[in-house]
Amino acid sequence: MPKLSMFQTGLTNNSITPKEDPRVALDFAGHLLTDTAHDLRSPLAAARELTQLVADGVEGPVSEEQKEHLQAVVARCNDMQRLIDDMLHFECVRTGSPRIAKNWLPASGLPAQVQPLIESSRRSRGVGLQWIGFENKLPPMFADGDKIKRLLVNLIDNAIRVTPESGTITVRTELARTGDRIRLSVEDTGAGIAPQQWSQLAKRGVSQLDGHGLGLSICRQIAALHFGQLEVSSEPGKGARFSIELPTGGPAAVVDSFARWRETISPAAASEASAAHRAGERIRPVRRRVDLAANRQTLPVETAPPRYRRSVAMVGVTVSELLPTEPMRDLDRFLQSHCEIHELVYQLQEDQWVMLLDSNIGEAEQRIAAIDRARSQTGDMLLERCQLQWSSPLALAVGRPADRSKLQEAFVTGKLGVHRSLSRRSKEPSQSEDVAGSQPLLSAVAQQRLESEVRWLTQKFRQRQSCLRRQVEAIRPKH
Known part of the structure; x- marks a missing residue:
């Protein structure tokens, strides 16, 4: 008999298990993640506000040392809130149903919106931050203001972690060579990215170098929501630069960005070569654009491909x-x-x-x-x-x-x-x-997300298992 599932709001068939239908496992994991994130928001906000009241002296006088400790608690609450927001955003984009509201925005307003969000961490690390090009009268860009603000905050946070004390972080905006796009970039003066570390940047859970979290994964997804990709350039000892291009030349530039994005994620050349081979025709060699500079990489996005690639x-x-x-x-x-x-x-x-x-x-x-x-x-x-x-x-x-x-x-x-x-x-x-209209989308997204989650969880389990074994060996008495 059908009964109500703890992960779903409607009736479900109790005979269907996650092993039999990947979509059931997808619903379980997705609902559990989003419900947990939403449930954490209210108590976290209450803890942050109560701590701030005590730090402000509303409940009585506090010493400077006590106030410093309380402000540290508030900062950690803000970090946790950002992590929860990242979890919800990451889940929405991976399901293929993001919430986005693009319009034409001036780039000149970004410094005033982003600077207060990263000021405390910047000061604690003792690094400088400069904004270049935002005072220029650049044409407006077609973007979601909240998403671009989050992208810059995540990239600047990563840069703060790898920039040494008294170093400088530069946020730059400039017109791209085509003239119909604006390039936003964040540059640090850290140690740069070593050759053996390039392969780690495309993995989920890696922020930059020794950083961990969803920050860089979120940035890659935000770039995809704007029909672009996050580009990284770096040289050892000379820092790193993360950049994204946004359309700024009216509807023609917007649809051009969309068309180029679909070309990037749709391997048309491979399918055409396969079709020609099946038809018995001669396969012409496909020229691929290769960046000869070993210190430049375009990070892929983690999402399901379009249902209709052509x-x-x-x-x-x-x-x-x-x-x-x-x-x-x-x-x-x-x-x-x-x-x-x-x-x-x-x-x-x-x-x-x-x-x-x-x-x-x-x-x-x-x-x-x-x-x-x-x-x-x-x-x-x-x-x-x-x-x-x-x-x-x-x-x-x-x-x-x-x-x-x-x-x-x-x-x-x-x-x-x-x-x-x-x-x-x-x-x-x-x-x-x-049902017929929604079935292909659910199956494609469910299968890809489930396989990705299994691989990621397996990797984390093995890492944890190795860590526990080392701890056991360390505490085992030696005869």
């Missing part, structure tokens, strides 16, 4: 009547919240959006109906009353440089045919359609 479904969205400014922003955030990691939602005009979905035509129709149905259930009166007009999905090729121009033209012009409202019947797909 195509996307483009959909246009318009509103029947304009809303006030804030409700329009809410609508933009709502549409982006239904965007997966390999997809793009962009507000082309005040009343028009373009969506690039990782779906075929049939699945895109189901996604449209699901999004419109979710809009009518948000609880926001203005959003629920807002009438959305949807275009028919258009399949476009991606994954090769030759596909960029057609994708860019269709995206920038936004001419996707007649937009129509969804009928009541189309908003309520049958249960079998929902």
Whole structure:
């Protein structure tokens, strides 16, 4: 008989075990991680605020030495809060359903937002921090401000740990050579990265050199959410530099970044060579761009690949009547919240959006109906009353440089045919359609995440086992 699972909110089949279905194990692990992180937030916040009250002298006078110790406790609570946030962010991105809200932001505001978050750790280490290029009148960048702020905080924290006392950390912004991207970089003056340590940077749980945690993994994921990759350059004895590029040249630059990102994660050349071999044709050698400098590396992202590596479904969205400014922003955030990691939602005009979905035509129709149905259930009166007009999905090729121009033209012009409202019947797909539409995504993501977790846990178990054996040998009496 079905019964309620402690990890799920609905009824589950008690006969299905994690060994029989990877998705069950995925749900168990994911719910356990997120529930634990959420449960830790409230007591941690209470401990931090009560400690801060005592440190401020609200409960009575405290000496300077006592205040210093109490502030150290508050700092550790802040570190724990950041770790919890990293856990939740890491889990959301790995499931393929991140929460992101991109818009056009000025880079000049980043120093004032980031500096207070790392000031205490910077002072305790006695290192300098300089911001270069942020005073220039650079064009705005298309990014999620909170995510970029977290990326810079994580990179600067890593740099603080490896920079010696009286050293300097430089955060720099500049236009890339193409002119349609901004490059953000964090440079330290530490010992640099030794050749044998390069392979460790791409592993989860490694921050930089001797650092441990999710900091660098989070940065790699944030770069992926902006259709980019984290680039590292270093020389032994000369420090390291971590950088990311963000689009800044309007919708053409945004869709160009998306297209190049899909080319990076979609091995089109290998599939074409395999197809040519099966057809009996001569296989032409594929030229690969190799960075001859041994001190430069692009870090990969840890996430499931797109379901459709060679195509996307483009959909246009318009509103029947304009809303006030804030409700329009809410609508933009709502549409982006239904965007997966390999997809793009962009507000082309005040009343028009373009969506690039990782779906075929049939699945895109189901996604449209699901999004419109979710809009009518948000609880926001203005959003629920807002009438959305949807275009028919258009399949476009991606994954090769030759596909960029057609994708860019269709995206920038936004001419996707007649937009129509969804009928009541189309908003309520049958249960079998929902299952059929979601099954491939759940299976692909579940399988990859489960295998990754098993490998990582096995490695940690072996390390712990070796440590315990050494401890046993150390305390065993010698005859």
